[in-house]
Amino acid sequence: MPQPSKRLEKIPPYLFAEMARIKREAIAKGADVIDLGIGDPDLPTPVPVREALKKSVDDPATHRYDETARGWTSFLEAAARFYKGAFQVDLDPSTELTQVIGSKEGLAHLAWAYLDPGDLCIVPNPAYTVYKVNALMAGADVLEVPLRESNGFLPDLTEIPTSDAKRAKLIYVCYPNNPTGATASPAFYHDLVRFCREHDVLAVNDMAYGTVCYDGYKNPTILQVSGGKDVAIEFHSLSKMYNMTGWRLGFACGNPEAVNTLQRLKSNIDSKAFPAIAEAGAHALDHVNNDDTIALYQKRRDNLVDGLRSIGWNVMKPQAAFYIWARVPVPGMTSAEFAGALLEKAHVLVIPGNGYGSEGEGYVRMSLTLVGDKNGERFAEAVKRIAQSGLIPQGAAV
Numbered sequence: 001m002p003q004p005s006k007r008l009e010k011i012p013p014y015l016f017a018e019m020a021r022i023k024r025e026a027i028a029k030g031a032d033v034i035d036l037g038i039g040d041p042d043l044p045t046p047v048p049v050r051e052a053l054k055k056s057v058d059d060p061a062t063h064r065y066d067e068t069a070r071g072w073t074s075f076l077e078a079a080a081r082f083y084k085g086a087f088q089v090d091l092d093p094s095t096e097l098t099q100v101i102g103s104k105e106g107l108a109h110l111a112w113a114y115l116d117p118g119d120l121c122i123v124p125n126p127a128y129t130v131y132k133v134n135a136l137m138a139g140a141d142v143l144e145v146p147l148r149e150s151n152g153f154l155p156d157l158t159e160i161p162t163s164d165a166k167r168a169k170l171i172y173v174c175y176p177n178n179p180t181g182a183t184a185s186p187a188f189y190h191d192l193v194r195f196c197r198e199h200d201v202l203a204v205n206d207m208a209y210g211t212v213c214y215d216g217y218k219n220p221t222i223l224q225v226s227g228g229k230d231v232a233i234e235f236h237s238l239s240k241m242y243n244m245t246g247w248r249l250g251f252a253c254g255n256p257e258a259v260n261t262l263q264r265l266k267s268n269i270d271s272k273a274f275p276a277i278a279e280a281g282a283h284a285l286d287h288v289n290n291d292d293t294i295a296l297y298q299k300r301r302d303n304l305v306d307g308l309r310s311i312g313w314n315v316m317k318p319q320a321a322f323y324i325w326a327r328v329p330v331p332g333m334t335s336a337e338f339a340g341a342l343l344e345k346a347h348v349l350v351i352p353g354n355g356y357g358s359e360g361e362g363y364v365r366m367s368l369t370l371v372g373d374k375n376g377e378r379f380a381e382a383v384k385r386i387a388q389s390g391l392i393p394q395g396a397a398v
């Protein structure tokens with residue numbers, strides 16, 4: 001067999017492999033593992049969306065290639081209506097929107113559409129790994145900007161050396177944030193627009209968790225900010241919005257030139273989603289809300305955070321996304337050591353923060369999308385087992 005491309009060697013080793021191994025061993029020994037690792041909605045897609053798919057799948061017009069330039073027309077029009085309703089910004093479906101096969105695909109291909117060897121791409125650390133990996137595979141250099149707790153897990157744009165800012169073509173950000181659960185303010189987006197204008201950089205705003213917000217909070221978007229459309233492309237996904245991760249549907253919107261550049265690459269790689277899925281997605285965007293699921297996450301968040309605090313682990317309470325990003329409570333233990341110990345002693349799986357980048361060291365991530373939890377009993381069990389593990393130091397606020 002020929003050797004795979006050198007490009008594939010740029011993919012960093014899979015940091016979760018060790019966790020997966022310990023989990024397999026524990027399950028093989030009969031342990032009942034509570035998996036707080038995976039960030040994938042455990043509830044089914046809402047019934048009206050499934051009904052819409054059943055209908056659209058019977059329409060032969062959906063059985064053929066989607067030959068449009070940017071995506072299934074009714075889907076793009078629904079996306080524009082959704083965006084206007086949710087964020088009060090007008091989008092032109094014929095120039096400012098394109099359909100993606102889940103936001104992961106779009107975020108990855110955007111790097112390929114813009115980056116050549118020698119270019120620079122700015123990514124957050126910690127972050128969803130797709131930005132960095134694809135920038136590296138495209139041959140670009142990567143500058144990682146730390147997301148520090150002291151700065152609300154926002155990148156400090158003033159820390160980016162001018163020479164790097166000038167060389168950069170893209171800067172990726174993600175709010176509501178995975179893994180930290182942080183949110184962004186309009187002021188941050190103003191600063192980002194200014195930075196991008198000054199240095200001719202395209203801002204890539206990943207809003208995969210854009211509608212997963214609690215306590216009435218709404219995360220702003222960069223397109224709401226004056227000048228946002230001049231410098232930004234934004235990615236939205238139906239995955240977390242409507243428990244549709246398996247359906248693979250989302251959209252990119254914003255600067256027409258950026259949207260067009262992404263679409264030019266994509267039209268030579270994929271032939272878009274199954275149109276019946278796009279049609280059902282349009283129905284979801286126009287007619288369905290997922291408030292029940294969000295209310296459930298909020299309840300789980302409150303129970304888990306309160307429960308962990310009651311046993312001496314003083315974790316942060318996020319306003320959005322479905323992750324608890326918690327400091328490792330045992331002095332001197334790394335994220336991986338703590339996660340490994342928790343899995344061995346409590347059969348509770350959490351993700352070591354360094355899996356998202358070096359700045360994630362010292363943290364672990366817990367997901368609120370716990371398969372098998374009905375009324376909070378699995379989260380309560382997780383808290384009980386963590387307490388019994390003896391790992392949480394008593395008496396000291398963490």
Ligand SMILES: Cc1ncc(COP(=O)(O)O)c(C=O)c1O
Pocket residue numbers: 039101102103104105128174177178206208236237238239240245249250
């Ligand atoms: C921050 C972030 N962005 C994008 C995605 C990709 O989601 P999808 O491709 O399902 O839209 C994920 C998935 O977990 C994510 O966490």
